[in-house]
Amino acid sequence: FTGMPFVFAFWAVRQEAASAHLTLIFQHSRDRGLQPSSLDAICREWAPRTGISEAEVRSYLTENLCYELTAANLAGLEMFWKFAADEGILPELRPLRFAASPAGLEAARSPQQT
Numbered sequence: 001f002t003g004m005p006f007v008f009a010f011w012a013v014r015q016e017a018a019s020a021h022l023t024l025i026f027q028h029s030r031d032r033g034l035q036p037s038s039l040d041a042i043c044r045e046w047a048p049r050t051g052i053s054e055a056e057v058r059s060y061l062t063e064n065l066c067y068e069l070t071a072a073n074l075a076g077l078e079m080f081w082k083f084a085a086d087e088g089i090l091p092e093l094r095p096l097r098f099a100a101s102p103a104g105l106e107a108a109r110s111p112q113q114t
Contacts, residue, residue, distance in 0.1 A: 002076070002079060002080075004072070004075060004076035004079055004080075005066070005070075005072050005073045005076040006076055006077075006080060007069070007073055007074075007076060007077040007080075010069065010077075011026050013099070015097065018097075018098075018099035018100075019099060019100070020099065020100045020101060022099060023099045023100065023101055024101075030067055034062075034067065039058055039061060039062070042057070042061065043055075043057040043058050043061075074096075077096070078096065081093065081096075
């Protein structure tokens with residue numbers, strides 16, 4: 001439709017709850033979930049639930065999903081957000097705000113990039 005990436009999900013919190021510490025917790029959660037042992041457990045649990053093989057679950061999680069909010073992903077998110085506001089799906093278009101990242105830690109850096 002647009003050629004832009006579509007962001008299906010992200011972690012969001014109220015402004016008063018946003019902090020560098022919470023950002024670090026979310027990043028560690030993502031990183032732990034992408035560790036091989038965690039992926040093994042996820043694949044074992046979800047393969048029978050979805051009716052696909054563990055290899056297909058792993059492929060979906062590791063080759064089809066992006067766990068970063070890149071500049072392109074952010075641009076796609078903002079475009080779809082604007083479309084939703086233009087169509088009256090959202091009550092108003094408000095700017096996205098992000099919690100600060102802990103010092104020395106790159107925001108949204110995936111473990112595959114380290």
